[in-house]
Amino acid sequence: MKRGIFILLILSIILTGCWNRRELNELAITLALGIDKSEDEYLISAQVVVPGEVSLTGGKVGSPVTLVQARGGTVYEAIRKMTKSSPRKIYPGHLRMLVLGESVAEEGIGDPLDLISRDWEFRSDFYVVVAKEDTAEHILNIQTPLENIPANKMFNTLKVSEENWSATSGVTIDELIVDLRSEGKEAVLTGILATGKQEGGSSKQSLETILSNINIQYDDLAVFKDDKLVGWLTENESRAYNGIINEVKSTVAAISCPNEGKANIEVLDFKSKLKGNVKNGNPEVDINVKIVGNIGAIECPIDISKPESIEALEKIYEKEVEETINNSITSVQEKYEADIFGFGDAIYRSNPKEWESLKNQWNQHFTELPVTIKVDVKLRKTGTVNNSITEPRKE
Amino acid sequence: MGFFYEKKNDQLKPTTPSKSQTKEPIEKQILKTNLQDNLKTIKDTLGESTDIVIREILIGNKGTVKAGIIYTDGLSDAPSLQNFIMETLMLDIKDTEVESEITPNPELMNTLKDFAMTVGEIKNVTLFEDLFTALLSGDVVLLLDGFSEGFMIGNKRWAERGVTESTTQTVIRGPREAFSENIRINTALIRRKIKDPNLWMESRMIGKLTKTNIAVMYIKGIANDDIVEELRMRLDRIDIDGILESGNIEELIQDARISTFPTVYNTERPDVVASALLEGRIAIIVDGTPFVLTLPALFVQFFQSSEDYYQRAEFTSLVRFLRFFSFAIALLAPALFIAATTFHHEMIPTALLINLAAQREGVPFPAFIEALIMEITFEILREAGLRMPRAIGSAMSIVGAFVIGTAAVEAGLISAAMVIVVSITAIASFVSPTYDMAFTARILRFIFMGLAASFGLFGITVGLIALILHLCSIRSFGVPYMYPIAPFNLTDQKDTFVRLPKWKMFTRPRLISQQNINSQQPPDVAKPEPEKKNE
Numbered sequence: 001m002k003r004g005i006f007i008l009l010i011l012s013i014i015l016t017g018c019w020n021r022r023e024l025n026e027l028a029i030t031l032a033l034g035i036d037k038s039e040d041e042y043l044i045s046a047q048v049v050v051p052g053e054v055s056l057t058g059g060k061v062g063s064p065v066t067l068v069q070a071r072g073g074t075v076y077e078a079i080r081k082m083t084k085s086s087p088r089k090i091y092p093g094h095l096r097m098l099v100l101g102e103s104v105a106e107e108g109i110g111d112p113l114d115l116i117s118r119d120w121e122f123r124s125d126f127y128v129v130v131a132k133e134d135t136a137e138h139i140l141n142i143q144t145p146l147e148n149i150p151a152n153k154m155f156n157t158l159k160v161s162e163e164n165w166s167a168t169s170g171v172t173i174d175e176l177i178v179d180l181r182s183e184g185k186e187a188v189l190t191g192i193l194a195t196g197k198q199e200g201g202s203s204k205q206s207l208e209t210i211l212s213n214i215n216i217q218y219d220d221l222a223v224f225k226d227d228k229l230v231g232w233l234t235e236n237e238s239r240a241y242n243g244i245i246n247e248v249k250s251t252v253a254a255i256s257c258p259n260e261g262k263a264n265i266e267v268l269d270f271k272s273k274l275k276g277n278v279k280n281g282n283p284e285v286d287i288n289v290k291i292v293g294n295i296g297a298i299e300c301p302i303d304i305s306k307p308e309s310i311e312a313l314e315k316i317y318e319k320e321v322e323e324t325i326n327n328s329i330t331s332v333q334e335k336y337e338a339d340i341f342g343f344g345d346a347i348y349r350s351n352p353k354e355w356e357s358l359k360n361q362w363n364q365h366f367t368e369l370p371v372t373i374k375v376d377v378k379l380r381k382t383g384t385v386n387n388s389i390t391e392p393r394k395e
Numbered sequence: 396m397g398f399f400y401e402k403k404n405d406q407l408k409p410t411t412p413s414k415s416q417t418k419e420p421i422e423k424q425i426l427k428t429n430l431q432d433n434l435k436t437i438k439d440t441l442g443e444s445t446d447i448v449i450r451e452i453l454i455g456n457k458g459t460v461k462a463g464i465i466y467t468d469g470l471s472d473a474p475s476l477q478n479f480i481m482e483t484l485m486l487d488i489k490d491t492e493v494e495s496e497i498t499p500n501p502e503l504m505n506t507l508k509d510f511a512m513t514v515g516e517i518k519n520v521t522l523f524e525d526l527f528t529a530l531l532s533g534d535v536v537l538l539l540d541g542f543s544e545g546f547m548i549g550n551k552r553w554a555e556r557g558v559t560e561s562t563t564q565t566v567i568r569g570p571r572e573a574f575s576e577n578i579r580i581n582t583a584l585i586r587r588k589i590k591d592p593n594l595w596m597e598s599r600m601i602g603k604l605t606k607t608n609i610a611v612m613y614i615k616g617i618a619n620d621d622i623v624e625e626l627r628m629r630l631d632r633i634d635i636d637g638i639l640e641s642g643n644i645e646e647l648i649q650d651a652r653i654s655t656f657p658t659v660y661n662t663e664r665p666d667v668v669a670s671a672l673l674e675g676r677i678a679i680i681v682d683g684t685p686f687v688l689t690l691p692a693l694f695v696q697f698f699q700s701s702e703d704y705y706q707r708a709e710f711t712s713l714v715r716f717l718r719f720f721s722f723a724i725a726l727l728a729p730a731l732f733i734a735a736t737t738f739h740h741e742m743i744p745t746a747l748l749i750n751l752a753a754q755r756e757g758v759p760f761p762a763f764i765e766a767l768i769m770e771i772t773f774e775i776l777r778e779a780g781l782r783m784p785r786a787i788g789s790a791m792s793i794v795g796a797f798v799i800g801t802a803a804v805e806a807g808l809i810s811a812a813m814v815i816v817v818s819i820t821a822i823a824s825f826v827s828p829t830y831d832m833a834f835t836a837r838i839l840r841f842i843f844m845g846l847a848a849s850f851g852l853f854g855i856t857v858g859l860i861a862l863i864l865h866l867c868s869i870r871s872f873g874v875p876y877m878y879p880i881a882p883f884n885l886t887d888q889k890d891t892f893v894r895l896p897k898w899k900m901f902t903r904p905r906l907i908s909q910q911n912i913n914s915q916q917p918p919d920v921a922k923p924e925p926e927k928k929n930e
Contacts, residue, residue, distance in 0.1 A: 012849075021737045021848070023761055024752040031745070055753030093741040094748060123741060149749075 025051070028068065028088035031151030034136025035112050036101035041071045042112060043101075044078040045137045046090050047151050054149065063204060064148045067141055076115045092119075095126045096155040098173065099136040099192060105222065105229035110180060113227075117177050124174040127158050130222045130229065132191035139192055142201035145212050154216060158190065161218060166251040166270075167238040168218045180227055183359050184344025188241065191219040191232060225338040233328070240328035243321070244287060244341045246272045252296060255320050258312050261300025265293045265317055265379070276347030278354040284370045285343045289321060294381040298388040305386050310379050318375040325373050339366045424523050430461050430540035436523065437465060437530075447530070454484045455497030461540035470533030472552035479513045480535060480548060499541050507539075508546070516549025528606055558584065561663050563830065566702040573663045578608050578682035581665075585612060585678070588669035593617070599630060607638040608682035612668075617675045619909050622691065622872050626677055641681040641688050648690075651869040651876075655838045657831035658871040660692035667701045675908025691871035691907055693878055695891050698722070700828035703894055712893035719892065721826035725836040728820045729766045730843035730855050732813070736762050738851030754810040763848035765809055769817040770841070772798055777821075874906045 032047035046068045053064045068086045072078030082090050098116065100109055116122050131139045140150065147153035162170040168190045171179075179187035194216055200206055201214035220238045223231050233241060242248050248270035257263050269292040277284050295304060295313070302309050332340060344362050348355040358365055421440050427433055434449055441447050450464045462484070466476060484507075488494050493510045497503065508517060520526050520536065521544050530536050533551035558580065561573035574581045582596060593615045600606050609630070613623055629648040638644060645659045662668060663685040668678045671689040679688040698718045703711040735742050736751060743751065758765065776795040783791060799817065803809040820840070827833040839862070846854030869876045879887035887904055889895040901915045 020851075021761075022740070024736050024740070024748070024755045025758065027740060027752065029749060029752060049749050049752070051749060051753035052756045054749050055756070091740065094745045096745065121741075152745075 022089075022091075026088055027091040028086050029094055030090050030092045031065070031094060031149060032097040032099060032140055032154065033092065033095055033116075034099040034101065034131075034140045035075065035104050036135045036137055037104045037107055037112075041073060042075055042078050042104075043069065043071050043135075043137060044075060044082070045069045045140050046079075046082060046092075047140045048086070048088075048090070049149060063143065063202075065150060067137075067202075069137070074115070075112045076119075079115075092122050095122060096151045098126055098128045099139050099154075100128065100130050100189070101136040102131055102133060102229065103135070105130045105189075105224075108227045109224075110227035113173070113177065113180075116173060122173075125172050127155060127170050128173055128176050128189055129154070129158070129171075129192045129218070130189045132193040132219050132222070132232065134193055138201075139194060139216060142194055142214055142216055143204055143207050143212075144216060145207050150216065154192065157216075158218060162247075163249045164251070166242045166248045167220060167235050169221055169238070169242055169247060180224075182342075182345060183362065184339065184346070184348050184355075185342035186338040186340045187224040187227070188233075188340045189222045189224065191222050192216060193219050223332070223336050223338055223340055225336060230336050230338060233332075236324055237328040237331060240325045241340060243270065243272055243289065244274070244325060244329075246270075246274075253293075253317065253320070255313070255317050257298075257300035257302050258309070258316065259300065259302070263298050263300060263302070263313060264296040265313075265377075266296035267291055267293045268380075269293075274342065274346040276343065276345075276350040278347060278351040278358075281354070281357075282370075283343075283347050283351075283354070283358055283365055284372070285346055286372045287325065287374070289325070289373070289375045291317070291321065291375065291377045293317075293377065293379055295379055295383060301388065303387055304382050310382075314377040314379050317377045317379075321375045321377070322373045325375075326371070329371050333367045333369070337363050337367050339363070343369060343371075421523055425521055426523065426526070426538070426543045426545060428541055428543045430463055430538055433538050433545075434463050434465075437526075440523070440527070450481075452481070452485060454488065456494050459498055460503065463538040463540075464535060465530060465538070466535040466550070467530060467533060470531075470553045471535055471550045475514075475552075476535055476550055480537070480550070483511055483513050503539065504542060504544060504546075512546070512548065514548050514550065518547050518549075520545050520547045528600070532606070564662060564664050564667070564700070564828065566700065566705075568705045569702050570664070570666050572665060574665060574680075574685035574687055576683050576685060578610060578680055581680050581685070581687065582610055582612070584665040585668055585672070585680075588665060589614070589672060594672065597627075601630065601633050601635070601644070602638040603634075603636045605637040605639065609638070609644065610680040611677060612672060612680065613677040614672050614675070617673070617903065617908050617911050618677055619675060619907065622874075622907075623677060625872055626679075626690070638681060640684045641679065641686045644679060644681055645688055650871055654865065654869055655835045656694070656866065656869065656876065657697065657829075657835070658690075658692055658869060658876065660689045660696055660829070661686045661831070662689065663687070664701055670701065670704065673914070674903050675911075691874040693871060693874065693907075694866060694876050695880070697827070697829045697832040699890070704897070708894050708896040715892055715894065718826055718828065721823040722832065722836055725820055725824035725827070725833070726839055727843055727855065728816055728823070729770060729840060730847035731852075732816045733762050733766055733844060734847040734851045734855055737848070751810070751812055754812050757807050758810050759808070761848075762813070763844065765813050766817065766844055767841075769799060769803075769809060769813055770820075770844070773817060773821050774837070878906050879904070 028046070028048045029051070030046045030048050034045040034047075036043040036045070047065050048068050050062065050064060050066055053062050068082045068090065070078045070081035070084065072081050079090055100112075104112060142150060144150045144153040147156060158168060158170045161168045169188060171187075171189050176187055176189065179185050194201065194214055196212065196214040199214075206213040219232075220235055221233045221241060222229055223233060239248075239251065248267065251267045251270070253265045253267060254262050255265060269290075271290045273288040275286040275288065277286065295310075298304060302313075304310060304313075329341065332338065339362065343366060344355070344359065347358065421436060427436070430451075434451070437447070438449070446468045448466055448468050452462050452464065454460050454462050464476075464480065488497065488511055491510075493506065496506050504519070518529075520529060526536055526545065526547070529547035533553060535548040535550045536545055537548060538545040555577050556575050558572050558575055560571045572584065574584060586594065591614065595613060595615045597611045599609050599611075601609050611623075611626065611630070626648070630644075633644070633647050635643070635647065641661060645661065649658045651658050660671070668687050668689060672678055676689045676691065679690070681688075698715060703715070706714075740748060760768070776791070776798065780788070780791060780795075797803075799814060801814075804811045804814060824833045824836050827836070843855060843858050846858045850857070866877050867875070867881050875882060878884065879891055884905055886902055889900050890904075902912050903914050905912065
């Protein structure tokens, strides 16, 4: 008996064949995946790292990444078909970016995303973006300066701009799927586009000039209704969107001074609270925004050594934030009828019972939803100087 | 070695029966009355070995008494033999009244013992067995004609190494002296540290042929009597022809027979033994080796160094952590690396993964084989470094650096990351203050590598669970090996992962010394605090 167990143990080590073992040089490390749709076929583009080109010792001759492509009726089929052209199996465990072509976004992203959410090899923290007026294939076919792996450049750019500018929104796949499934919130994705000359981006020569011929940059947010792209927000609307869903970490806002000129506010802390309410069967939403900021730059004659001027600036900023948010909501309500702000969720949270009767006609309710906005701004510091450096001359 | 004993055994057995009429082996016989018979027996038994010196002399008034002095050349102190035994018997005695009493009378033995022998240690011997043991241990045997009895006179002295600095357990701060090969010097070194009448020593002789002296030392009243009794029992059970080093004893008395983990501690430092005795442990000193055993030995003990108690407590705690961490590295680093790079790519940060993948481009072997090649190469180098003559050492290290180093990477055989992993593993295994625990990590590392290559992290986890189960199941002389971690004891944590200051350590390890627990006054008294002025 004891010997039997022993032999079984030995066999289990020797004969298992190291299930699932894959050496590092058998992997096609895929950092970005693009999905396009033409006619009835998906075109999948995988940006795969060429390790030899990235290493510190060798390489630097060829491109650090290569694009593996395949067409198929479904996403899964196409990904497996890639082995026809790639010596290594696609390994998406380190995926950083999923780029959806505009064509796919317009037709609906639910189906192609199913595999990506179901397969265990995919992680759940990569960003999803939409190629604005472009194909994913083209976006993934562009060399980038600073970060020699384009997928890393896309990932880091989105992360940095989300934290410091707040007009973009880094949506990871799990957040996107939550939004797609949710009844009280529609999905929003950041747009990505290629700027500059449209040709020759895949060659390293495009990086040989100081100003690259072609560059990838993020644009404003794409609005989805159900799982279909319905339109794009403007920059101000994008920032308002991030403000409403409390996703602003830090940003800079230009406001008008009391008399003339402009002042800049550096936002340090931005907190917004959504509160849903149902009164006599009619839903309504309160937005409460609290902003703490510094004065970042003064480009107008104002004496900020006086507390009154600071208060005046606070008042102006409060008003401008309120207006931006208000305009954005109105515009989304009118143009897209898609509740991207998650007002429905807010109402569900506060009045779950009433929500049951509201949710069927929520799109209708959303367009007519009254929104109350309250903004409170506190300006704390004025930087290393007091008044504008040009002030004496202006007097 | 076995061959050697066998040969000697054969020589002893067949030669004796022809000479003696009785069936009993010669060692069991009683001395005869005739001096010549005795001397002949001795010569025959020892095969006329050339290092045995037999000197026949005449003593007493006009040489009325025939006597034989037998000793082993090289083991006995020649000057003191001449000055205090031969000179006394042959010359000095003539000027005294005693001489007249030296006649073949029955009281002669006692007279000589009481009046003539100017030496410290003297014992009567009646059995050949005792005679040979004494003779071959370096004592001088004095036989008198007409008596079936003789004297064994303590006169041992042979060439030996003095007390030198410890080479296996070096410290920066602390006593430098180390044990030597002589059991007496070793016991003396311990006595010099603990001058308490309760420090008891029991001696016995183990090894049918080597007759090795073994001393068991413990502090009566602190050491657990049950453990002492258990040890006596285990030592009595030993029936072996030779004990050449304390390692022989260790293997014969340890609890866990099939385990890579040592359950008996060994050291060549007297201060370590002294502190072990103070904690209630028992020391076994074996003649002929500087390595003294202490027991019970617990897992955490192998991560403690004597210096821990001489350095500041804070520093020691940090170093303790480092040692456990290094042990984990020595045990698991290659296994974790193999598991992560062949099974769990998603665990590695993206930038690192790309980097590692770049290094692996063109490496022909799977990660496991790669690691195995490197580990085995390192083991070969280490073993060669230990055994080869010192003079070749520097040449060896140059070659070694080539084999495990950039040359191997440049040749495209090994990835650079693997070189780093194997090197850090090798270095980490040397952090262990005891060699035994480093051995354990070395052996188990290969098992973990195999598990990692077959099952990934899952295999490592199962292996670790099995390891912990094993550790928790073994005992050292009745004390659970993992004490005070499992079973957990809060008080004894004072000297496990951290070391509290000396004024906080006021109890002895509870499971080792079950009596007389307090090693100093309660903490409020012991804590050195300046007296507060009443103002």
